[in-house]
Amino acid sequence: MEYQLSLPLPTTSRLSFKVHRRKPELVTPAKSTPRELKPLSNIDDQQGLRFQIHFIFFYRRNLRRALLITWTGSRLLVSNLDPVQVIRRALGQTLVYYYPFAGRLWEGPNRKLAVDCTGEGVLVTEADADVTLNEVRFEVCNFGKIYYKYVEPEAVVAGDCLVTRSFFFGREEIAAIRRLLPPGLHNSTFDVLTSFLWRCRTAAMSPDPNTEMRMTYLVDSRSKLRNPPIPSGYYGNVLAMPVAIATAKDLMEKPLEFPLRLIQEAKSSVTEDYIRSVAALMATRDRPKFVTAGNYMVSDLRRFDIGHVDFGPWGKPVYGGPAKTAIGTFPGVSVYMPFKNKKGETGTVVPVNLPALAMKKFIEELNGVFMAGSSAKFKKTINMTIFNAF
Numbered sequence: 578m579e580y581q582l583s584l585p586l587p588t589t590s591r592l593s594f595k596v597h598r599r600k601p602e603l604v605t606p607a608k609s610t611p612r613e614l615k616p617l618s619n620i621d622d623q624q625g626l627r628f629q630i631h632f633i634f635f636y637r638r639n640l641r642r643a644l645l646i647t648w649t650g651s652r653l654l655v656s657n658l659d660p661v662q663v664i665r666r667a668l669g670q671t672l673v674y675y676y677p678f679a680g681r682l683w684e685g686p687n688r689k690l691a692v693d694c695t696g697e698g699v700l701v702t703e704a705d706a707d708v709t710l711n712e713v714r715f716e717v718c719n720f721g722k723i724y725y726k727y728v729e730p731e732a733v734v735a736g737d738c739l740v741t742r743s744f745f746f747g748r749e750e751i752a753a754i755r756r757l758l759p760p761g762l763h764n765s766t767f768d769v770l771t772s773f774l775w776r777c778r779t780a781a782m783s784p785d786p787n788t789e790m791r792m793t794y795l796v797d798s799r800s801k802l803r804n805p806p807i808p809s810g811y812y813g814n815v816l817a818m819p820v821a822i823a824t825a826k827d828l829m830e831k832p833l834e835f836p837l838r839l840i841q842e843a844k845s846s847v848t849e850d851y852i853r854s855v856a857a858l859m860a861t862r863d864r865p866k867f868v869t870a871g872n873y874m875v876s877d878l879r880r881f882d883i884g885h886v887d888f889g890p891w892g893k894p895v896y897g898g899p900a901k902t903a904i905g906t907f908p909g910v911s912v913y914m915p916f917k918n919k920k921g922e923t924g925t926v927v928p929v930n931l932p933a934l935a936m937k938k939f940i941e942e943l944n945g946v947f948m949a950g951s952s953a954k955f956k957k958t959i960n961m962t963i964f965n966a967f
Contacts, residue, residue: 594708603698607669610676614683616691619859621813624866625904632883633900635710636891661703663888668699675812687863710895738933739908741901744943745916746770747924753947757833764837767913768844770925771875772837773946774911775821778873779828781931781939786826791872792840793820798852817852818867818874819843825871869907877913879925884915902928 620626672679680694751766754773758764775792784790796817799807807815821839828836859865867874884897898914908930916926931939 592708592712594706594712596704596706598702598704601700601702604665604668604672604701605698606672606676606679606696607666608673610673610679610696611694612696613694614691615677615680615694616689618813619856619864620816622690623859623864626814628904631900632898634886634894634897636888636894637710638891660888660891661701663890665701667888668701672699739930740933740936741928741930742936742940743926743928745918745924745926747918747922750924750947753949754833757946758837759834762834762837764841766925767877768837768840770913770927772833772840774875774927774929775836775840775873776828776833777939777942778929778931779825780942781935783935783938784825784871786824786829788825789822789871790825790828791820791822791868792836792843792875793818793867793872794840794844794875794877796844796847798847801847801849801852803849815852817847817855819847819851869909872907872909874904874907874910875913876910879913879915899928903930 616622676696677692677694679696679698680692681697683691683693685691751769754769755764757773758769771792771794775790779790796819797815798817799815802815821836821843823836823839878898885893886897887893899912902908902910902912904910911927911929914926915923917923929936929939
């Protein structure tokens with residue numbers, strides 16, 4: 578089956594290419610696996626986590642490594658490795674150890690989810706596109722390090738256009754944000770960046786001053802559970818979602834120290850007792866969904882080595898990370914990813930979803946901090962780039 582795709586680029590041009598999609602096939606575990614029913618934990622089973630996370634990886638072709646050499650007994654046969662066959666073979670072997678992923682979700686009484694380890698396999702779809710990696714490019718601006726992504730087709734909502742833009746924060750940007758804080762105030766890069774984005778995003782959305790705004794972030798809490806510890810081999814989630822709450826008026830008018838301290842207090846509240854109380858709450862209240870109104874959710878994946886996923890023949894990916902950041906129909910999510918720009922600067926790239934007009938105000942909020950002291954000529958260049966992006 579063939580599809581004609583047209584993606585908007587960071588400029589006024591569009592990229593069009595054809596995709597030939599083959600029939601989906603199931604990849605099963607390479608060996609027999611246990612047949613059992615694994616109930617999800619109350620944390621994994623909460624309503625707000627019933628979604629899929631999409632990741633995308635781009636690899637450059639490596640002719641030296643992508644060769645298969647076979648000895649037939651009389652001669653050597655050299656052939657190119659088929660990427661699809663490599664991934665299928667590796668996936669089949671991996672599913673032997675992570676066999677629940679080859680099973681099926683089963684919903685029991687009271688909507689309780691469990692994994693039926695049937696060994697049926699994982700769906701894989703092969704597709705070819707007549708486009709090169711260089712053509713599917715991303716554009717990075719010089720100052721403010723505004724890193725643009727194309728607008729996702731499914732991100733269009735009634736009455737407005739929801740756009741996704743990704744922003745690069747390197748050492749200079751983090752230093753500029755820290756200058757907004759009192760000297761000597763203890764803080765981490767996460768604290769600084771998250772409090773800053775929370776305030777800028779709130780200002781961009783222009784809510785009623787009395788609106789309750791929330792900052793929710795995912796915390797890996799495995800190390801906090803010690804009595805008893807997590808069973809060996811458990812690979813479910815052990816997540817907490819602490820929340821910082823403030824009115825829009827306070828976020829926009831008070832110094833940056835205010836949201837930063839709220840975030841630090843929420844982080845410090847995540848103890849072993851807190852995690853166990855969350856699990857108990859989910860069990861007694863039918864695993865309710867998190868609040869979405871006025872909520873901005875952040876997940877920090879900078880230490881999650883996604884950018885080093887190596888399947889063998891192609892080395893490390895040019896890019897590896899989330900394909901989109903929305904959780905189902907909830908767009909208020911950002912993921913922190915490690916990134917190195919063309920100058921070799923390392924930092925954090927953060928995708929942000931906002932309506933088009935709010936995105937323009939959001940960028941203005943960022944530029945108000947990062948472009949202080951810049952020349953008028955430099956400001957004009959940035960403003961032109963923003964205009965082209967919209």
